[in-house]
Amino acid sequence: MNDDAHDAGPGRDGPRNPSRRRFLGGAAGAAGALAAGGVGFGVARATESEAAAAPAATHRVPFYGRHQAGIATPAQDRLAFAAFDITAVDVQDVQVMLGTWAAAASQLTKGLQVGAVEVSPDRPPIDTGEALGLSPANLTITVGFGPSLFDDRFGLAAKRPAALAPIPALPGDTLDPQRSGGDLCVQACADDPQVAFHAIRNFARLARGTAVMRWSQLGFGRTSSTSRSQDTPRNLMGFKDGTNNIKDEDTDELDRFVWVGRETDQPWMRGGSYVVARRIRMLIESWDTDFLSDQEKVFGRYKDSGAPLTGKHEFDTVRLAAARAGKPVIDANAHIRLAAPESNGGKKLLRRGYSYTDGIDPDTGLLDAGLFFIAFQQDPRTQFVPIQRRLGGSDLLNEYIRHTGSGVWACPPGVSAAGDWWGKSLFG
Numbered sequence: 484m485n486d487d488a489h490d491a492g493p494g495r496d497g498p499r500n501p502s503r504r505r506f507l508g509g510a511a512g513a514a515g516a517l518a519a520g521g522v523g524f525g526v527a528r529a530t531e532s533e534a535a536a537a538p539a540a541t542h543r544v545p546f547y548g549r550h551q552a553g554i555a556t557p558a559q560d561r562l563a564f565a566a567f568d569i570t571a572v573d574v575q576d577v578q579v580m581l582g583t584w585a586a587a588a589s590q591l592t593k594g595l596q597v598g599a600v601e602v603s604p605d606r607p608p609i610d611t612g613e614a615l616g617l618s619p620a621n622l623t624i625t626v627g628f629g630p631s632l633f634d635d636r637f638g639l640a641a642k643r644p645a646a647l648a649p650i651p652a653l654p655g656d657t658l659d660p661q662r663s664g665g666d667l668c669v670q671a672c673a674d675d676p677q678v679a680f681h682a683i684r685n686f687a688r689l690a691r692g693t694a695v696m697r698w699s700q701l702g703f704g705r706t707s708s709t710s711r712s713q714d715t716p717r718n719l720m721g722f723k724d725g726t727n728n729i730k731d732e733d734t735d736e737l738d739r740f741v742w743v744g745r746e747t748d749q750p751w752m753r754g755g756s757y758v759v760a761r762r763i764r765m766l767i768e769s770w771d772t773d774f775l776s777d778q779e780k781v782f783g784r785y786k787d788s789g790a791p792l793t794g795k796h797e798f799d800t801v802r803l804a805a806a807r808a809g810k811p812v813i814d815a816n817a818h819i820r821l822a823a824p825e826s827n828g829g830k831k832l833l834r835r836g837y838s839y840t841d842g843i844d845p846d847t848g849l850l851d852a853g854l855f856f857i858a859f860q861q862d863p864r865t866q867f868v869p870i871q872r873r874l875g876g877s878d879l880l881n882e883y884i885r886h887t888g889s890g891v892w893a894c895p896p897g898v899s900a901a902g903d904w905w906g907k908s909l910f911g
């Protein structure tokens with residue numbers, strides 16, 4: 484971390500913006516306390532002047548809470564996702580960075596900056612500035628710890644939950660290591676792409692000297708609804724996606740399939756969740772030549788209404804046993820049959836993915852676009868992995884997709900209040 488970045492100093496920020504200087508003072512002071520062996524992490528609290536400077540209290544998702552926001556909270560329109568690798572050798576540096584990130588997240592999710600933009604003409608601005616004056620846009624920041632964080636570098640090996648196992652090789656994998664893994668992940672979601680990007684960019688700056696970005700992915704157009712208040716969006720194949728997703732309102736299902744409970748071998752994960760991300764390229768040009776009836780056979784749903792092929796309306800029950808002339812109406816290898824809980828020992832996922840496009844593949848001239856699949860769950864070993872093993876084996880969709888990136892991270896419970904940070908009890 485650049486010392487300059489923590490010294491707001493005198494000058495142009497002046498009395499117009501005292502709150503921003505206070506914030507950084509708090510973060511830097513806390514960093515010092517930790518480095519000196521202290522246990523607390525002082526995070527600047529909103530002052531009266533800060534509250535006055537803050538945008539209206541609308542379009543805000545609370546940052547502090549039992550669970551991290553960005554999991555069961557309504558999916559926003561945009562994603563900026565990044566995986567980081569730790570470069571520091573001292574575990575206290577990791578703690579300081581997480582504390583600094585938590586303090587920054589509490590500011591950003593209120594629509595504030597991580598520090599002053601106008602510090603001094605002779606220093607770089609502390610906040611990069613591109614979100615100045617923008618609404619919080621329902622920003623959520625969700626942080627996870629990858630299996631590699633628990634190797635022998637930081638003395639955390641005994642604290643790795645069994646559920647945080649690396650994802651094994653799965654059928655059909657064509658993964659690029661440069662788009663996979665990472666000691667940490669940060670998922671920033673917002674209804675404004677600039678707000679989401681700003682969060683990741685400033686996290687990367689605050690991480691300087693402690694962690695570096697390993698890979699990142701921007702997403703547009705949520706491909707799941709995570710609340711009954713939301714319409715079901717469409718993915719880049721033109722199908723409604725998220726119809727049978729777990730929703731925010733399904734509290735029993737959240738407890739059964741998403742939140743880590745007493746069953747965990749690592750108490751620090753109670754109230755948390757595990758996220759699996761997969762960058763899935765769609766072979767869009769090929770898909771676009773496919774007949775409508777075949778596209779519908781692939782998913783087992785009608786393209787326009789989203790209804791199952793056994794029904795009329797989007798939310799009609801999927802009748803997997805229905806047959807016509809001795810043949811199943813929903814193909815034996817249709818995506819919704821293979822992904823259904825009935826085919827997977829009753830297991831479900833909370834899907835929260837985004838469409839992406841990254842220009843064209845220089846080798847072929849074909850679009851590099853698809854789904855950045857994100858799913859939260861209680862245990863990837865019994866949820867994502869077996870479901871994807873089944874899909875990767877015989878899903879009709881496989882003709883049109885390639886999995887090109889992968890990662891799994893443990894998302895600890897929410898940050899409880901100022902002074903707390905992600906996984907504080909893990910490091911305690």
Ligand SMILES: C=CC1=C(C)c2cc3[nH]c(cc4nc(cc5[nH]c(cc1n2)c(C)c5CCC(=O)O)C(CCC(=O)O)=C4C)c(C)c3C=C
Binds near residue numbers: 726727764
């Ligand atoms: C391993 C898990 C899954 C991967 C990978 C995956 C990729 C993928 N999915 C779609 C589009 C749709 N998926 C739909 C349903 C659905 N998909 C999964 C899991 C994975 N999908 C589940 C668990 C379900 C729900 C099954 C059920 O309970 O009925 C649907 C149907 C609408 C819906 O319910 O959301 C679509 C459409 C794409 C395009 C894709 C990879 C690019």
Ligand SMILES: [Fe+2]
Binds near residue numbers: 818822
């Ligand atoms: Fe799916």
